[in-house]
Amino acid sequence: MINVLLVDDQHIVRQGIASLLNLSDEVLVLAEAESGEAALTFLAKAVPDIVLMDIRMPGMNGVETLIEMRERNIHCPTILLTSFEDTDLVQKGLAVGAVASLLKDVTIDELLRVIKTYASNGQKIRAKESPDNNFNTLTPRESQVLRLISQGLCNKEIATQLGLSTGTVKNHTSNIFSKLGVRDRIQAALKYNHHS
Known part of the structure; x- marks a missing residue:
């Protein structure tokens, strides 16, 4: 319990x-x-x-x-x-x-x-955390969402692709932004592409 x-x-x-x-x-x-x-x-x-x-x-x-x-x-x-x-x-x-x-x-x-x-x-x-270590704090699901954000998908498309609700994707996106210290999808995508 x-x-x-x-x-x-x-x-x-x-x-x-x-x-x-x-x-x-x-x-x-x-x-x-x-x-x-x-x-x-x-x-x-x-x-x-x-x-x-x-x-x-x-x-x-x-x-x-x-x-x-x-x-x-x-x-x-x-x-x-x-x-x-x-x-x-x-x-x-x-x-x-x-x-x-x-x-x-x-x-x-x-x-x-x-x-x-x-x-x-x-x-x-x-x-x-150092910027690179911030990626280590992402859960596996957040990493999947971030990869799809970097490919230009919107929340609805990500939700469909991963079989999640749009609200769940929003929560993951909010956590990703916070963990990576970014304010929007563009910054998140740039950081992801630089990291990978």
Whole structure:
């Protein structure tokens, strides 16, 4: 069973995500927190397998909470949730230890897949990676998506080719941009072509 700490300032969002996650036999929402401060209080007592945290919250946001977790030597794979593509904030989050970021409109199947992936291997993205090492932080699926981006395919075409939803491709694209430190598809394609 994968134990999850769910952190979001909106009660209805926490309730919705928790209800969906608890339908799975493999995931249990161990606790919920309405703020970064409340999450840190919980993490001082128990460390779950995964933290699922909203990136934008009043008071201490997701990135600031991650920094504080690091300062307190709390090592727990953390997935950031965002309601829109906020590349700068997501990139900061990945740089300080988040393992992934997902848009809040992600499908439950994709969310469970990502939770299982990172809970099983605790894969982390280290701050200040060299550009070449950044490619090593891409998951196999992200590498496939990046290759197709470099061939000029749009999200819909990539989704069709890989048998994914367009929303899932958007999530992968957002993670790729953040991990590679780029702002758009052109920069990502140039970086990929230079790397390969």
